[in-house]
Amino acid sequence: MTKLPSTAKAVIIGGGIIGCSTAYHLAKLGWTDTVLLERKKLTSGTTFHAAGLVGQLRSNANITQLLGYSVDLYNKIEEETGLGTGWKMNGGLRLACNEERWTEVKRQATTAHSFGLPMELLTPQEAQELWPLMDISDVVGAAFLPTDGQANPSDITQALAKGARMAGARIFEDTKVTDIEIENGKIRAVITEDGRIECEKVICCAGQWTRTFAQRFGVNVPLVPMEHQFMVTEPIEGVTSTLPTLRDPDRLTYYKEEVGGLVMGGYEPNPIPWAVDGIPRGFHYSLLDSNFDHFEQLMELSLGRVPALETAGIKMLTNGPESFTPDGNFIVGEAPELRNFFVGAGFNAFGIAAGGGAGMALAEWVHKGEPPFDLWSADIRRFGRPHFDTDWIRTRTVEAYGKHYTMAWPYEENNSGRPCRKSPLYDILASQGACFGEKLGWERPNWFADTARGESPKDDYSFGRQNWFEAVGREHKAAREAAVLFDQTSFAKFAMKGPDATSALSWICANDIDKPVGSLIYTQMLNDHGGIECDLTVARVALDEFYIVTGTGFATHDFDWISRNIPKGMNCQLFDITSSNAVLSLMGPNARMILEQVTRDDVSNDGFKFGTIRTIGIAGCPVQALRVTYVGELGWELHLPVEYAQTVYQALMRAGEEHGLVNAGYRAIESLRLEKGYRAWGSDIGPDHTPFEAGLGWAVKLRKAIDFKGRAAAEKQKAEGVKKMLACFTVDPSVILLGRETIYRNGERVGWLTSGGFGYTVDKSIGYGYVRHPDGVDADFVTSGEFELEVATERVPCAVTLHPLYDPKMERVKS
Missing domain, CATH: 3.50.50.60 (FAD/NAD(P)-binding domain)
Structure with missing residues (x-):
C-alpha cells in the first residue's frame, strides 16, 4: 500500500x-x-x-x-x-393516470420550460410508442424529458x-x-x-x-438509513437498449433497462428503517436480505403497468440501505x-x-x-433543533420516503413528529379552530376554521382552490378593515451584545443600523457579490445591544451567517434567544385603538413612530413593541417573555372584541404581503438576487461613507444596471398561481415566478418573478412589454407592475 x-x-x-x-x-x-x-x-x-x-x-x-x-x-x-x-441519454417518461396527476405533470412541464428543459407532453399512445411494453389503459397522459438518462x-x-x-x-x-x-x-x-x-x-x-x-x-x-428494494429481471422480449427510463408515480414504481431486462423498484408507503440501533461493524459491499413480502405491494402495482413482468425471470431482488432525509x-x-x-x-x-x-x-x-x-x-x-433527535428524524423521514411518488400537493404539510415545538398559545388557538402547519418543528396556525359554519380545521388538498380559501379570505378582510392577531412566536430571535456590536453589525448589514437606541431597521445582509444572504429586522435596544428578528426557517442559517462574518478581533457575542420570547403581531387599521385599551403607554403616531421599538406594559407584562408590518397595515409585533403569552393574548382579545379583532394565520400573512409587494427570502430573494434586482436598493446605505460586506458589488451594480428585475404579475382570479410558472415577454421566455398566490382585496391571482435579459433590464423594459404566464402548459395574458398592488391610505380613502 x-x-x-x-x-x-x-x-x-x-x-x-x-x-x-x-x-x-x-x-x-x-x-x-x-x-x-x-x-x-x-x-x-x-x-x-x-x-x-x-x-x-x-x-x-x-x-x-x-x-x-x-x-x-x-x-x-x-x-x-x-x-x-454505462451512461445513456435515453430520455425519461413520467406517467399520469388521473386528472389530478395530469395537472401535476402539466405544472411540472411548465416548471421544466421555466428552467430551460425541453419537457414534452404526450398522449398515452405516444408514450406507448416510446415504451411499448406498458399497458396504457389507465394512462391520461405523459411527460417526456429527452435529456434524462441512466x-x-x-x-x-x-x-x-x-x-x-x-x-x-x-x-x-x-x-x-x-x-x-x-x-x-x-x-x-x-x-x-x-x-x-x-x-x-x-x-x-x-x-x-x-x-x-x-x-x-x-x-x-x-x-x-432506509431499506430500498428493486428487482432485476432476465431479458424480456421487446426491451431495447434505447428504452427510456419510466416513472409511474400513481403506481409508486420506476423502471429502467438493464442488459435486455428491466430494473423495477419504487417507494412503498410503509418503508422500513434500517440500522435503528446503528450500522453493523464491517458493513460494506453488503446487501440486506430480500424482503419479498414487503416488495409484493410494488410487484402487484407494476403488473398492471407491465404485464410482461408476470412471466419474466427474476435475476435478483436487491435490498440495499440508502440514506434519506426528513x-x-x-x-x-x-x-x-x-x-x-x-x-x-x-x-x-x-x-x-x-x-x-x-x-x-x-x-x-x-x-x-x-x-x-x-x-x-x-x-x-x-435544519434546526428537532433535527438533533434521531428518533424524530426517523419518524419524519419515514413519511418523506412514503411520499416520494405521492402527489406533491400545493401547501401540503407533514403529519409526522407533531406536535413538536409549541407556542404557549397552542392549546388556546387549537380550541378556536386553528389549523396548524409546521416549520422547523414549530406548530404555527395557517388558518382558522369557523366551526359554526361547519368548517373543520383540516386541509383538503387539490390543485384547485382548497377548502381554506374562504376562511383565509375572512382573515385577510379583517386585517384590511379591522384588526387581526397572529401568533408568530416561532420567529427566530437573536441578541447581539458587546462593545463592538455596532461596528460588527455595521459591517454585516447593508442598511444603516447605527441609529439611536429605540430604532428599528429593516436590512439585508449581503455576500461579496451583492447577493442577499439574510433579510431581517434589527432593533437597537441599547448602545451595545441589538435585538435581531428573522424567519422561523432561517434560524440556523442566519445565526451562522452573522456569527461567521463578525470581523476578527471585534468584541461582541451573538445569542439565540428564540425560545425566550413569544410574539403576538397585532395588525390592522384598528390596531392602535386596541393597544390603547390595554396599555397606559403612548402608542399614538407621534408618540410611537413607525420603525421604532419601545417597552410598554400590558397586563403586568413588559412587552417589547416593534412598530413594523409585513402585511401593509398599521401594526405592532409584541415580543414578550413566554410566561406572559396567554395573559397578554387574552387581554388583547378582550379589548379587541368591539373593534373586530380576530385570529389569523400564516396563509393570510402570505396573501397580504403579496398585495403589498413584500419580498420573501428563499423564494423572491436570496443569495442569487441583489437588492437592486429585487427593488430593495432603498435599504442599502450607499449614500453613507460606511463600508459593509458586499458594498463594492452593490456600487458596481447600481452604476452598471441589472440584468434581471423583480416584477409583480396579476391574472384573472380563476387562474391559480403557485410559483415557477413561466414568464413570457413579447413571446420570449424571460423567467419564472418565484412565488404565487391570491390577493383578496384586489381580487386577483398574484405572482412575483424576475424578468431577465442578458443586455440588461430597466423599468421601461418591464412595463413596455406584452406579458404572458405559462400555467400548467397554457399561456394566459397578465398585467405587470413594479409597484405594490395595495396601499392602505388609498384603500381608506376609497372606503
Missing part, C-alpha cells in the same frame, strides 16, 4: 460517487493536494447497489441546474478518462475517481478514518488507522455513516457547528443523478467559501 501523505490541503472521507465527484472537481480547481480516504473499496458503501436513474427536474431552479450539470458531465467523462460509465453507478464512480487521479488527487482505499483532531475549534488533522494527515478542511461524504461520524464532532447531519432533499455545505467541516450526504436514492453536480457544488464551496449558486433547499443550515 502507498504510504499516506503527512499533509493535505483537503481530505475527503468516503469513496462513493459524491466523494469521488468532489475529489474530481477539487483537483480540477487546482487542489491537487487533495486526499480521498475510503475505509473499504470505492463504491462499497451504498453507491454500488444504486439503481442508476438520472432525472433532472426538481421544483427548484438551481437544483435542476445542478442535476443538469451531472448530465453534461456524464456525457463527457467517458471520453476524458477512457472508462466506460448510468452504471459503480462505473461512473470509477471514471470520476480516475479523472480525479489524472488531475492530481490521491485516493486511498482500505483506509479507515478513526478521528479528527480539533484544536481550539479548528480542524488540525484527520487520524486514520494508518497514520495522521494534517489538514484544515475535511469533506465528509460518508453516506449513511455520515450522521454518526459527524455527531462525534458536534456536527448535526439529519439523515437515517425533507427528501440532500445535504451539502459547511457545517455551522465546525468551520471547514463540509458535508455531502443524504441523497435519498438520487445520488447518481445528483452526483456530478453535487460534487461540483461542494468543491466550489470548499474552494471559494461559498456555493456556485443558491443551494438553500439542500443547505445543511436549513
Whole structure:
C-alpha cells in the first residue's frame, strides 16, 4: 500500500460517487493536494447497489441546474478518462393516470420550460410508442424529458475517481478514518488507522455513516438509513437498449433497462428503517436480505403497468440501505457547528443523478467559501433543533420516503413528529379552530376554521382552490378593515451584545443600523457579490445591544451567517434567544385603538413612530413593541417573555372584541404581503438576487461613507444596471398561481415566478418573478412589454407592475 501523505490541503472521507465527484472537481480547481480516504473499496458503501436513474427536474431552479450539470458531465467523462460509465441519454417518461396527476405533470412541464428543459407532453399512445411494453389503459397522459438518462453507478464512480487521479488527487482505499483532531475549534488533522494527515478542511461524504461520524464532532447531519428494494429481471422480449427510463408515480414504481431486462423498484408507503440501533461493524459491499413480502405491494402495482413482468425471470431482488432525509432533499455545505467541516450526504436514492453536480457544488464551496449558486433547499443550515433527535428524524423521514411518488400537493404539510415545538398559545388557538402547519418543528396556525359554519380545521388538498380559501379570505378582510392577531412566536430571535456590536453589525448589514437606541431597521445582509444572504429586522435596544428578528426557517442559517462574518478581533457575542420570547403581531387599521385599551403607554403616531421599538406594559407584562408590518397595515409585533403569552393574548382579545379583532394565520400573512409587494427570502430573494434586482436598493446605505460586506458589488451594480428585475404579475382570479410558472415577454421566455398566490382585496391571482435579459433590464423594459404566464402548459395574458398592488391610505380613502 502507498504510504499516506503527512499533509493535505483537503481530505475527503468516503469513496462513493459524491466523494469521488468532489475529489474530481477539487483537483480540477487546482487542489491537487487533495486526499480521498475510503475505509473499504470505492463504491462499497451504498453507491454500488444504486439503481442508476438520472432525472433532472426538481421544483427548484438551481437544483435542476445542478442535476443538469451531472448530465453534461456524464456525457463527457467517458471520453476524458477512457472508462466506460454505462451512461445513456435515453430520455425519461413520467406517467399520469388521473386528472389530478395530469395537472401535476402539466405544472411540472411548465416548471421544466421555466428552467430551460425541453419537457414534452404526450398522449398515452405516444408514450406507448416510446415504451411499448406498458399497458396504457389507465394512462391520461405523459411527460417526456429527452435529456434524462441512466448510468452504471459503480462505473461512473470509477471514471470520476480516475479523472480525479489524472488531475492530481490521491485516493486511498482500505483506509479507515478513526478521528479528527480539533484544536481550539479548528480542524488540525484527520487520524486514520494508518497514520495522521494534517489538514484544515475535511469533506465528509460518508453516506449513511455520515450522521454518526459527524455527531462525534458536534456536527448535526439529519439523515437515517432506509431499506430500498428493486428487482432485476432476465431479458424480456421487446426491451431495447434505447428504452427510456419510466416513472409511474400513481403506481409508486420506476423502471429502467438493464442488459435486455428491466430494473423495477419504487417507494412503498410503509418503508422500513434500517440500522435503528446503528450500522453493523464491517458493513460494506453488503446487501440486506430480500424482503419479498414487503416488495409484493410494488410487484402487484407494476403488473398492471407491465404485464410482461408476470412471466419474466427474476435475476435478483436487491435490498440495499440508502440514506434519506426528513425533507427528501440532500445535504451539502459547511457545517455551522465546525468551520471547514463540509458535508455531502443524504441523497435519498438520487445520488447518481445528483452526483456530478453535487460534487461540483461542494468543491466550489470548499474552494471559494461559498456555493456556485443558491443551494438553500439542500443547505445543511436549513435544519434546526428537532433535527438533533434521531428518533424524530426517523419518524419524519419515514413519511418523506412514503411520499416520494405521492402527489406533491400545493401547501401540503407533514403529519409526522407533531406536535413538536409549541407556542404557549397552542392549546388556546387549537380550541378556536386553528389549523396548524409546521416549520422547523414549530406548530404555527395557517388558518382558522369557523366551526359554526361547519368548517373543520383540516386541509383538503387539490390543485384547485382548497377548502381554506374562504376562511383565509375572512382573515385577510379583517386585517384590511379591522384588526387581526397572529401568533408568530416561532420567529427566530437573536441578541447581539458587546462593545463592538455596532461596528460588527455595521459591517454585516447593508442598511444603516447605527441609529439611536429605540430604532428599528429593516436590512439585508449581503455576500461579496451583492447577493442577499439574510433579510431581517434589527432593533437597537441599547448602545451595545441589538435585538435581531428573522424567519422561523432561517434560524440556523442566519445565526451562522452573522456569527461567521463578525470581523476578527471585534468584541461582541451573538445569542439565540428564540425560545425566550413569544410574539403576538397585532395588525390592522384598528390596531392602535386596541393597544390603547390595554396599555397606559403612548402608542399614538407621534408618540410611537413607525420603525421604532419601545417597552410598554400590558397586563403586568413588559412587552417589547416593534412598530413594523409585513402585511401593509398599521401594526405592532409584541415580543414578550413566554410566561406572559396567554395573559397578554387574552387581554388583547378582550379589548379587541368591539373593534373586530380576530385570529389569523400564516396563509393570510402570505396573501397580504403579496398585495403589498413584500419580498420573501428563499423564494423572491436570496443569495442569487441583489437588492437592486429585487427593488430593495432603498435599504442599502450607499449614500453613507460606511463600508459593509458586499458594498463594492452593490456600487458596481447600481452604476452598471441589472440584468434581471423583480416584477409583480396579476391574472384573472380563476387562474391559480403557485410559483415557477413561466414568464413570457413579447413571446420570449424571460423567467419564472418565484412565488404565487391570491390577493383578496384586489381580487386577483398574484405572482412575483424576475424578468431577465442578458443586455440588461430597466423599468421601461418591464412595463413596455406584452406579458404572458405559462400555467400548467397554457399561456394566459397578465398585467405587470413594479409597484405594490395595495396601499392602505388609498384603500381608506376609497372606503
